[in-house]
Amino acid sequence: MFDLDLWNEIISALKKNRLRSFMTAFGVFWGIFMLIIMSGAGKALENGVLDGVKAFATNSAFFWTERTSIPYEGFQRGRRWNYENTDIQYILENVKEVEYLSPRLFGNQQAGNNTIRGERTGAFNVYGDYPDYFKIDRWTPVKGRLINEIDILQERKVCNIGERVVEVMFAKDEDPIGQYLKVSGVYFQVVGIIHAETEINIGGGKKEETIIIPFSTMQTTYNYGNVVHFFSVTSKPGTKVSDLEDKLKTILKNRHKVAPDDLQAIGSFNIEKEFLKFSALFLGIQVLTWIVGIGTLLAGVIGVSNIMLVIIKERTQEIGIQRAIGATPAVVIKHIVAESVFLTVMAGYIGLSLGVGVLELLNQILLNANSSGDGMFFRNPEVNLTMALSALGVLVVSGIIAGLIPAKRAVSIKPIDAIRDE
Amino acid sequence: MIRLNNIHKSYEMGSNSLHVLKGIDLNIEQGDFVSIMGSSGSGKSTLLNILGMLDNYDKGTYHLSGNLIANMSEKKAAKYRNDMVGFVFQSFNLISFKNAMENVALPLYYKGVPRKKRNQIAMEYLEKLGLKEWANHMPSEMSGGQKQRVAIARALISQPKIILADEPTGALDTATSYEVMEILKEINASGITVIIVTHEHDIAAMTRQIIRLKDGLIHEIIRNGELKQFQKNYMKELETA
Ligand SMILES: Nc1ncnc2c1ncn2[C@@H]1O[C@H](COP(=O)(O)OP(=O)(O)O)[C@@H](O)[C@H]1O
Numbered sequence: 001m002f003d004l005d006l007w008n009e010i011i012s013a014l015k016k017n018r019l020r021s022f023m024t025a026f027g028v029f030w031g032i033f034m035l036i037i038m039s040g041a042g043k044a045l046e047n048g049v050l051d052g053v054k055a056f057a058t059n060s061a062f063f064w065t066e067r068t069s070i071p072y073e074g075f076q077r078g079r080r081w082n083y084e085n086t087d088i089q090y091i092l093e094n095v096k097e098v099e100y101l102s103p104r105l106f107g108n109q110q111a112g113n114n115t116i117r118g119e120r121t122g123a124f125n126v127y128g129d130y131p132d133y134f135k136i137d138r139w140t141p142v143k144g145r146l147i148n149e150i151d152i153l154q155e156r157k158v159c160n161i162g163e164r165v166v167e168v169m170f171a172k173d174e175d176p177i178g179q180y181l182k183v184s185g186v187y188f189q190v191v192g193i194i195h196a197e198t199e200i201n202i203g204g205g206k207k208e209e210t211i212i213i214p215f216s217t218m219q220t221t222y223n224y225g226n227v228v229h230f231f232s233v234t235s236k237p238g239t240k241v242s243d244l245e246d247k248l249k250t251i252l253k254n255r256h257k258v259a260p261d262d263l264q265a266i267g268s269f270n271i272e273k274e275f276l277k278f279s280a281l282f283l284g285i286q287v288l289t290w291i292v293g294i295g296t297l298l299a300g301v302i303g304v305s306n307i308m309l310v311i312i313k314e315r316t317q318e319i320g321i322q323r324a325i326g327a328t329p330a331v332v333i334k335h336i337v338a339e340s341v342f343l344t345v346m347a348g349y350i351g352l353s354l355g356v357g358v359l360e361l362l363n364q365i366l367l368n369a370n371s372s373g374d375g376m377f378f379r380n381p382e383v384n385l386t387m388a389l390s391a392l393g394v395l396v397v398s399g400i401i402a403g404l405i406p407a408k409r410a411v412s413i414k415p416i417d418a419i420r421d422e
Numbered sequence: 423m424i425r426l427n428n429i430h431k432s433y434e435m436g437s438n439s440l441h442v443l444k445g446i447d448l449n450i451e452q453g454d455f456v457s458i459m460g461s462s463g464s465g466k467s468t469l470l471n472i473l474g475m476l477d478n479y480d481k482g483t484y485h486l487s488g489n490l491i492a493n494m495s496e497k498k499a500a501k502y503r504n505d506m507v508g509f510v511f512q513s514f515n516l517i518s519f520k521n522a523m524e525n526v527a528l529p530l531y532y533k534g535v536p537r538k539k540r541n542q543i544a545m546e547y548l549e550k551l552g553l554k555e556w557a558n559h560m561p562s563e564m565s566g567g568q569k570q571r572v573a574i575a576r577a578l579i580s581q582p583k584i585i586l587a588d589e590p591t592g593a594l595d596t597a598t599s600y601e602v603m604e605i606l607k608e609i610n611a612s613g614i615t616v617i618i619v620t621h622e623h624d625i626a627a628m629t630r631q632i633i634r635l636k637d638g639l640i641h642e643i644i645r646n647g648e649l650k651q652f653q654k655n656y657m658k659e660l661e662t663a
């Protein structure tokens with residue numbers, strides 16, 4: 001129930017002790033302000049980093065080959081080997097856990113300027129891919145279209161190019177779509193300009209400097225035979241990609257006469273694992289924020305309790321008088337605690353609002369500084385409601401404690417001693 | 423209504439103990455007007471505080487209206503104080519950040535009387551004491567006599583059976599002191615027991631019974647009839663001084 005008299009009592013008592021009330025409030029204000037700012041900043045870092053990777057399929061795994069490290073079935077150790085087209089067939093037919101499978105060929109990247117168009121030349125990363133690749137590592141067409149199944153079937157000499165390729169190989173007013181690029185001696189028609197949605201990079205080099213051509217075209221045009229350099233797979237929902245990764249490794253080793261216990265012959269990694277590492281990192285940041293924030297808050301609360309003690313000591317006589325004229329200990333305690341809670345919550349609320357305000361301001365500044373939002377590692381500083389509310393809860397409880405200690409002390413002495421206190 | 427039987431009280435200070443009251447026997451009836459006298463440090467305030475349940479005693483018994491006052495919870499003591507006694511102090515002891523009316527109304531706040539009602543009653547008491555115009559003034563804006571009248575109004579508002587006043591005129595000049603004593607006389611005339619502590623003979627002479635403390639005991643009690651004699655002696659004391 002709202003007790004107007006109680007509020008009048010509290011407000012007039014606080015007004016009387018203006019400076020002290022302010023100082024009391026400041027500790028708490030600062031604690032909660034810092035908590036909000038720190039957790040917002042931590043969250044912003046998380047958003048910034050995760051935005052760069054979140055479009056990447058987290059259920060994906062990647063495989064390449066290395067030289068064998070164990071002699072097996074008549075082969076020496078140190079053998080070079082490759083995946084083959086039949087592996088694609090076999091996996092798609094026999095491993096039900098696979099959602100998408102995309103083989104890849106790496107073009108000759110050490111060749112220097114491998115791309116020519118009239119006077120213009122450039123060194124780019126050339127890959128032969130299946131369309132499914134775009135589902136694993138998301139790319140979107142800025143203009144034109146992505147490589148598709150028909151391109152694969154008909155082994156068309158077409159390509160998708162990154163934004164940097166456009167800059168280097170075309171004049172500003174030219175439309176690259178339909179134009180031809182000579183890549184490692186063969187002409188390819190540009191059918192789409194593509195933009196990478198993630199900053200995870202497989203195969204090295206900048207993503208804007210990518211040229212993707214159909215896998216089949218690359219295999220025949222450049223005489224790779226039936227060699228596959230690299231596999232990207234995603235697991236179906238319900239299957240852990242780590243399990244799939246292990247299973248595929250076993251199958252691939254078996255198919256290529258690689259020792260089952262050869263740990264070096266297949267290089268692989270899965271994004272799920274990397275994601276877990278990231279998640280752990282950000283969880284760590286959040287936990288740290290909480291520890292430091294709560295520590296600061298606690299210091300604020302202890303400050304409140306201390307200052308309340310001083311205030312109550314200074315008001316000993318006043319409290320003695322109140323008791324002489326009929327105030328029960330319960331009433332005295334209620335007043336002091338209400339005063340303390342009021343102070344802490346007020347201060348906390350101001351700290352909360354100001355903290356949120358500062359984060360919002362920061363966000364605006366960041367947005368203005370970089371309107372595209374790409375490549376920023378500090379993005380969207382935000383406060384979560386749960387945290388704000390629990391901080392407020394902590395404040396109320398700590399306000400009660402901060403008030404209770406001096407209040408108990410105030411009523412523990414005899415009223416006459418309180419009145420005599422000068 | 424007040425029955426003290428062999429009351430002892432000591433103050434402990436570290437290892438020493440100061441035996442202040444050494445066996446006080448005293449009866450005070452409803453409607454009495456009593457002054458407690460004695461030299462400084464003789465235990466006058468101590469006795470008054472015990473009567474007002476602001477302090478406890480070590481030995482003996484204290485009955486107030488037939489109830490034994492001993493080992494009470496502070497909650498119960500607060501209720502007794504609020505119902506039975508009104509305090510008036512030498513240094514007024516008003517709450518500095520409340521105006522006259524709010525100060526007077528405060529005991530009713532602790533009794534749970536609604537704001538409007540208690541402020542209205544407070545105004546009535548202030549009017550009785552001639553302070554109606556001062557209702558909205560803060561204590562710091564008032565003279566000593568006015569503050570003491572506010573304190574008396576505050577003591578009266580809960581309609582106590584007893585008014586306890588520790589040197590109520592101690593901080594006032596003679597004229598103002600007499601005004602305050604007139605007010606206390608009127609209060610007593612309305613049937614309320616009034617007990618004051620004073621070391622001034624002329625003030626004590628305005629009461630109807632004087633209790634003189636000496637060495638922790640009641641040295642003498644001068645009753646109504648003997649007061650004339652006391653006054654004569656007192657005049658003599660003044661002349662020889
Ligand atoms: N709280 C206390 N602690 C210790 N000694 C006290 C306390 N209160 C009073 N005294 C001592 O007890 C004696 C009686 O005090 P008091 O009752 O105030 O005397 P009076 O009011 O007659 O001057 C004095 O010597 C005083 O110093």
Ligand SMILES: [Mg+2]
Pocket residue numbers: 466467468
């Ligand atoms: Mg005294």
